[in-house]
Amino acid sequence: AQSVAQPEDQVNVAEGNPLTVKCTYSVSGNPYLFWYVQYPNRGLQFLLKYITGDNLVKGSYGFEAEFNKSQTSFHLKKPSALVSDSALYFCAVRDKYPGGGNKLTFGTGTQLKVEL
Amino acid sequence: AAGVIQSPRHLIKEKRETATLKCYPIPRHDTVYWYQQGPGQDPQFLISFYEKMQSDKGSIPDRFSAQQFSDYHSELNMSSLELGDSALYFCASSSPDRGTEAFFGQGTRLTVV
Numbered sequence: 087a088q089s090v091a092q093p094e095d096q097v098n099v100a101e102g103n104p105l106t107v108k109c110t111y112s113v114s115g116n117p118y119l120f121w122y123v124q125y126p127n128r129g130l131q132f133l134l135k136y137i138t139g140d141n142l143v144k145g146s147y148g149f150e151a152e153f154n155k156s157q158t159s160f161h162l163k164k165p166s167a168l169v170s171d172s173a174l175y176f177c178a179v180r181d182k183y184p185g186g187g188n189k190l191t192f193g194t195g196t197q198l199k200v201e202l
Numbered sequence: 203a204a205g206v207i208q209s210p211r212h213l214i215k216e217k218r219e220t221a222t223l224k225c226y227p228i229p230r231h232d233t234v235y236w237y238q239q240g241p242g243q244d245p246q247f248l249i250s251f252y253e254k255m256q257s258d259k260g261s262i263p264d265r266f267s268a269q270q271f272s273d274y275h276s277e278l279n280m281s282s283l284e285l286g287d288s289a290l291y292f293c294a295s296s297s298p299d300r301g302t303e304a305f306f307g308q309g310t311r312l313t314v315v
Contacts, residue, residue, distance in 0.1 A: 120303060129206075129292055129306040130245070176244060181258075189235055189258050190294075190304055192244045 088113040090160075090177045092193035099167045099200055107162040107196045109177030118180040119160045120190065121151055123173045130176065136160060147171070167200045174198075204228055206307035208293050214313045215283050223278040223310045227295030233257070234276040235304060236268060237292040245292060251276060283314045 090111045099105045111117050118137055122130040134145025141153045151162045162175060177193040207226040215221050227234050233252045237245035238261075247260035251270035262268075265283075270276045280287060290311050294304040 122306075127290075127309075127311070129308045130294075132303045132305065135303055189247045189250050189260065191247065194244050 088117075088179045088181055088191060090119070090179045090191065090193040092175075092177055092196045094196050095194075096197040096199065099198070101169050101200050101202050102166050105164050105167040105171070105198065105200070107175050107177075107198060109160045109162065109193060111158050111160060111177075111179055113179055117153075117160075119151075119153065120178040120180065121145065121149070121160075121162050122176045122178060122192075124176065124195075125173050133162070133175075167198075169200050169202060172198055172200045206293055206295050206305050208291075208307035208310050210310060211308065212311050212313075214315060216315055217283055217285060219283050219314075221280045221283060221312060223280070223291055223293075223312070225276045225278070225293030225295075225307060227274050227276070227293075228305055231295035231297055231305075232274060233296050233304075234270055234274070235294040235296075236262075236276070236278050237294065239290040239292060239309075241289075243289075248278070280312075285314050288312060288314045 092109050120135045121133040124130050133149050134143050136143050136153045144150045149164050153160050175196050178190040209224045235250040236248040239245045248262040249268050250258045254270045265281050268278045290309045292306050292309045294306045296302050296304040
């Protein structure tokens with residue numbers, strides 16, 4: 087089964103500093119990887135994805151992620167954090183299911199807290 | 203742009219009652235997923251549909267059932283509700299291409315008392 091792991095339950099960073107939220111994956115074949123963000127009592131919002139191509143993927147709100155095949159990682163990054171970035175971040179991997187309906191399997195989530 | 207619509211947003215039910223959650227996918231999305239997210243938990247996959255047929259099944263209790271209709275909307279039916287069913291239930295939709303992202307609704311918060 088395909089899975090992702092987020093080793094940190096919480097990440098704290100000062101506003102203006104770079105942030106990294108870690109994710110490692112375990113998949114067979116080529117991974118299809120995603121990052122989602124969840125604000126309190128809200129649905130998950132898509133940030134970015136890696137399918138193929140450049141290892142550095144750019145997404146919404148200034149976020150980017152680096153795909154590293156040798157380290158089986160897909161860490162989420164942002165050069166300069168904002169207080170408004172404080173939220174719950176989920177890494178996810180997509181299974182391939184014959185006939186469509188490929189489900190997403192999520193990591194356990196990392197709570198990002200950006201402080202002034 | 204149109205998003206995934208879920209109704210109701212909040213629902214309070216008593217134990218042993220039934221509940222029906224509705225999901226309206228983004229137009230031209232033919233794949234629907236249901237997820238359950240307990241307090242402080244990551245979303246757990248329940249079930250998915252592609253072109254009105256069940257395409258995958260996760261940790262969905264036998265007390266729950268779901269279907270996708272001809273207009274692609276989906277309903278999650280929950281019977282004999284238990285306190286432990288209290289959670290946020292998300293619906294998501296996508297095209298069947300593995301490379302496309304799934305778009306999530308705002309969720310239905312179910313509270314069983």
